[in-house]
Amino acid sequence: MNIPVNTPAPRIGRRRFLTGSLLIAAGAVVSTACSTDPTGGSSGGKTTLNVWYHAYGEAGTQQAVLRYATAFTKANPDIAVKVTWVPGDYAGKLYASLLTDAAPDVFEIGDFDEGLAHRGQIAPLDELYGDTRADFGAAALDTVTVEGKLYGVKMIDDVLMLYYRKSALAAAGITPPTTFDGLAAAAKALSTGKSKGLYLGTDGTGDGPALAVMSTGGELVTREGKVAFGSPQALEALTAFKRLHEDKSLLLGFTTDWWDPSAFTQGMAAMQWCGLWAMPAVRTALGDDFGVMPWPAFREGGTPVLRVGGWTSCVNAKGRHVDAANKFVQWLWVQNSDLQRDFAESYGLHVPPRTSVAATATKLTTGLAKDTVELARRYGRHNPGTWNTAVSTAFNAAAAKIATGQGDPAALLADAASKAQSEIDKQLGR
Template identity: 45%
Template sequence: RRGFVQRIIVVGGAVAYAGRGRTSYAARQGNIRLTQWYHEYGEPGVQEAAARYAQTYTQENPTVEVEMVWNPGDYGAKLSAALLTDEGPDVFELGGSPTLDMVKQGQIVPLDDLYTPEIKADFNPTSLGGLTIDGKIYAVKKVDDTGLIYFRPSLMEQAGLQPPTTFDEVIAAAQALDSGRTKGMFIGNDRGIGALLTIAPWSAGVEFLQDNKIAFNNERTAAAWAKVKEINDTGALLIGAPTDWFDPAAFTQNLTAMAWGGLWMMPAVQEALGDDFGVVPWPAFDAQGRPATFWGGWAEMVNGRSQNLEEAKRFVNWLWIEKTDLQTDFNLSYGFHVPPRKSIQAQAQALQSGPPAEAVTVLNEHGKLLSPLWNAAMGTAIGDAFANIVNNGADPMQEVTTAAQTCEAELQRVLG
């Protein structure tokens, strides 16, 4: 076996205890020890790939030991707890944007020195914007994901339909394609509350937080959320599918003619349906709106409490900026994601034609994300309001106003 430690640790409960053990071992060996955290990716082979990347870095840098830590279960809760201590990971991934609270608490450090002008230009400005707080970039994007409406061209043709370009056309198509045995549309077992919470207002041209102000307290948000209630009331939606919208089963098993789903589903859809599927973004709400989807994925950050900040930054630079072959491998060899770098997207054969190429275009042209000032408390406020509209028929504008007031108070706390 090699003279350096190559361990994959499955983290259970004692994160701090394990951290102390790692630190003392590294000190005895006289080497720099970095810990790198991942959440549990569902695709086979990702865990082994992540361990291999860490091993390769140590082979190239023999005085640095990188310990890849795989975290099953509630990664967000584990990470939040660990970042409040001095025993957290040196390098970690986050699903979503860094937050101002993380900056204030010293949990992340700026990584601007990793971005040369050429590297910066190789990332989409929308993606970089989600990693930027007060003009500083706090992460490197490692995986891009997005959502799409999957449809069956054969069923569309039989019904004399074209892919929908407005929300009203989504409703009309869902009703026309609903045969009873095969429902017209699937947007999740929660009636679209999770999938369309931000996407429906985005498609109406709404921003949630803009220029340090809550910006969604308007009739367009109310109309967009009310339209989700309207499509539910048609009876054309699939409700109670065996798996939720992020799994392809409802679509591939012909339970629904159209389905909102993630890019990651595409290989399974292609295997099941061959060429009989297409994808479009969530369409514009109306003539004044615009198509929309989420700009998802994961980004790598460096813990501000790391005892080896510069080495941690060098590792992030090596893996997620320099090693474009590993970035391609991570995104496309195990699951199906979009590499965040434009140059890699252009070279990846799997993304050059058909629905995969269309998905990349959808992401780059219509992908949206929330401001780094947005936080979980604000998300809860709008989620509760939206659910009350869809499930209980609450007054849309009243719910929007109440949620906006809660978000405004939370924003002032964050900015204060």
């Protein structure tokens, strides 16, 4: 999940239960409309843009996007901006809204979904980049490219990795593992009393199955849209992943999911899969008693993995104010590098997608933050653009059953691959 400089307060969650809209015109908040319905209307200015954000958990983020909107309307008084803060199932609410007249003009999405481009729901934004295009990292461009056009502007990169408690590993005589066997053995050895060795999420799977596949050097889906997670290597890795459950090494059912570091900082797990955004909160709680590492290679000679996600700003191609929406996205995410750096560095930690902005993000240039960015450069993997809800659900459901011994692994994975391929073929119109 998927940011002035301050020390973030403890995270309430990536999806805090807050909602509502604030209307900003001519550089000032002119009215509020708080409701459980984030699509309520407002008016003001010659044009009113509805801009959606998911409910970030990092303290100060909501206030920051309101400041940005205020600065934009001061520079463009003919365009009012209604900032809508959407809690809960953001993706579900967004996709439902895009089928209605109440859809936002500008919205962010997490892992880029190229199906939105194929369905004509988001506008190509190539012209917005101008001469800054070369300043965006190759991955930031590749992930939003569909049939040669750019359908979004990456706002932040979120790096996901394993945190480990230095003192816990040292007390057990364990060095950070470099293979899955090493990880499984470490997780088992570190499970003592009420503390478990590893936290991957409330369900005990989280990103683990996808990481297991990628750690063999394989892919989930190829760039050509062919399912790859049904390979013999993937089956071997997913079957091995079951060991974490058999060994009872995983913390299950914690009160917050993997995106929140509380299980780790409260000593409930010696290792946790989480994100760079949590590093300030982890450091506040633990000082220097933590380290970071990739998900280890499946075996020696394999591929360590960090996942790189983040958030991308898109324009509703079917909206009533496409030109004004383009202007807002360009102003905020292309032209104003100071605001891009603030968003990435001041509310948790995120990586700016632009090379020049990242170079001035001082909190990312030292210590473990710097190490994490370097690890992401070497081992970072993005989910494929075809990895939508239907595809990921098919894979994750099969992986969860394999991990908990509910059926024949080969049959479960083959069925999931078939379902996923049918869905991808529909996305790509073939």
